[in-house]
Amino acid sequence: MQDAAEIAEGIREGRRNALARMISWAENADPRFPAALASIYPRVGGSWRIGVTGPPGAGKSTLTNALAVELRRREKTVGILAIDPTSPFSGGALLGDRIRMEDRTSDPGVFIRSMASRGSHGGLARAAVDACDAMDAFGFDAVVVETVGVGQAEYDVVGAADTVVVVLCPGAGDGIQAMKAGILEVADVLVVNKADVDGADRLMLDLSEAVHTRSIRREGREAEWEVPVIAATATKGEGVEKLLEHVEAHRRFLEGGDLSEMRRRKRVQQVRRVVDERLDEELWGPRGYAERADSGLRKSATPYDVAEEILAAILGNGMETQ
Amino acid sequence: MVERKIRVLVGKPGLDGHDRGAKTVATVLRDHGMEVIYTGLHQTPDQIAEAAAQEDVDVVGLSILSGAHMSLFPRVREELEKRGMGHVLLTGGGIIPTDDMAELEAQGFAKLFGPGTPTDDIAAWIKSTMEARWENEEVQT
Structure with missing residues (x-):
């Protein structure tokens, strides 16, 4: 069995096993993780974090791979975190x-x-950020987090990155679909992948228009980042260089503004995640509120009545109830 | 602490273009609640071991139908050991004669499965073996 000091030491020394193990601790919410993180925390912050998201089949993995190739060509090191869904039926996953x-x-x-x-307990974003912290401390120039963009948990994951790249492709609905899904709000850079496929031009146009409309609405406010729309064919590596240039431009834009404040704001989210997760575990586990809820409902109280009773018990007298 | 999942890497070493078996096993293991990393065709022992190390898996399962198991399987084991991954549960399957199976098992492969093995048996074996290991770990600490 390894302890936190050993793993932290391994990460400082650049041992990949140690990094791998620390990420496992993050995934399993292992009690040794916090101490290990504390020990390497001064090293966190050197990596540029890129979130890559988009609908299934848009080419996120292929684009991430192409990004890694381009980064390596520029002699940058890169850590990649690739997230795939867990089956809600078996709890297993095919990665x-x-x-x-x-x-x-x-x-x-x-x-x-x-x-x-x-699981559904919202531990994904917490674990993903933890894993990125470990890779960051390990010393990668860039850390890329790739996840399918389907829900709140996934948005939380990419939202924690410095630059969010949203990948779309033709044939999966028009630009209106993209606007619906809230994809424009989260994106710092938009990529239309599979640019060699029919309909790519149309999607480029739709997205550029949508982005432009957004920027008109925001005009007059402080300096805003204008979201670029880039065409790419990730399988051939086309457009990837351009993508990276825009990521770099976004980085310069943030560094010219208040990068450390933005990062701290995102850290606050991580604190909330840890607190939420621990409370959730504690309250529904050892504190036995699940049983209490069950017995409350047996007395035919409404879910709200039961919740109020539990909240009163948790928060004490400081909370107005009834 | 979150419930610990068994992480398995399913690898296909060498020049062997048939991965229906590997994919079937990968899917079955997923359906038994495991997290399965499938790395695709034509992997070198070096690539498989490195992926296993980066993924910090508990189990490595190799599939081979080409007949080169006696040279490729031991090399995967060596590459794993080189990376401090000697602790992983090493298993595999494919068209492997029983004599070869016995020899590989003597070399450190925990168990090998031949054609016709019910897939659920593989999952059950991995599960019970890993659970026993983890229980053992807990006793030791």
Whole structure:
């Protein structure tokens, strides 16, 4: 069994095993994780974090792989966290993103980790940020988090990155679909992948228009980042260089503003996640509120009545009830 | 602490273009609640071991139908050991004669499965073996 000091030491020394183990601790909410993080925390903050999201099949893994190739060409090291969904039926997951990144496996400048989204308790974003912190402390120039953009938990994951890249592709609905899904709000850079496929031009146009409309609405306010729309064919590596240039531009934009404040704001979210997760575990586990809720409902009280009773018990007299 | 999941890497070493078996096993293990990393076709032992290390898996399962198991399987084991991954539960399957199976098992492969093995048996074996290991770990600490 390893202890936190050993793992932290391993990360400082650049041992990939130690990094791998620390990410496992993050995933399992292992009690040794906080101490290990504390020990390497001064090293966190050097990596530029890129979130990549988009609908299933848009080409996120392929684009992430192409990004890694381009970063390596520029002699930058890169850590990749590839998140795939956990089956709600079996609790298992098939993590296949590596298939499209396998050429990178033997490159010492690249580290790839697959993560399953796991339960519904919202631990995903917390674990993903923890894993990114570990990779950051390990010393990668860039950390890329890739996840399918389907729900709140996934938005939380990419939202924690410095630059969010949203990947779309033609044939999966028009630009209106993208606007519906809230994809424009989260994006710092939009990529239309599979640009060689019919309909790509149309999607480019729709997105550019939508982005432009947004920026008109915001005019007059402080300096705003104008979201670029880039065409790419990730399988051929086309458009990737341009994408990286826009990521760099976004970085300069943030660094010219208040990067540290933005990062701290995102850290606050992480504090909330840890608190929420621990409270959830504690209250519904050892404190036995699940049983209490059950017995309350047996007395045919409404869910609100039972909730009020439990809240009063948790928060004491400080809370107005009834 | 979150419920611990068994992480398995399913690998196909060497020049062997048939991965229906590997994919079937991967899917079955997923359906038994495991987190399965499938790395695709034509992997070198080096790539498989490195992926296993980065993914910090508990189990590595190799599938091979090409007949090169006696040279490739031991090399995967060596590469794993080189990376401090000697602790992983090493298993595999494919067209492997029983004599070879016995020899590989003597070399440190925990168990090998041949054609016709009910897939649920593989899942059950991995589960019970890992659970026993973890219980053992807890006793030791």
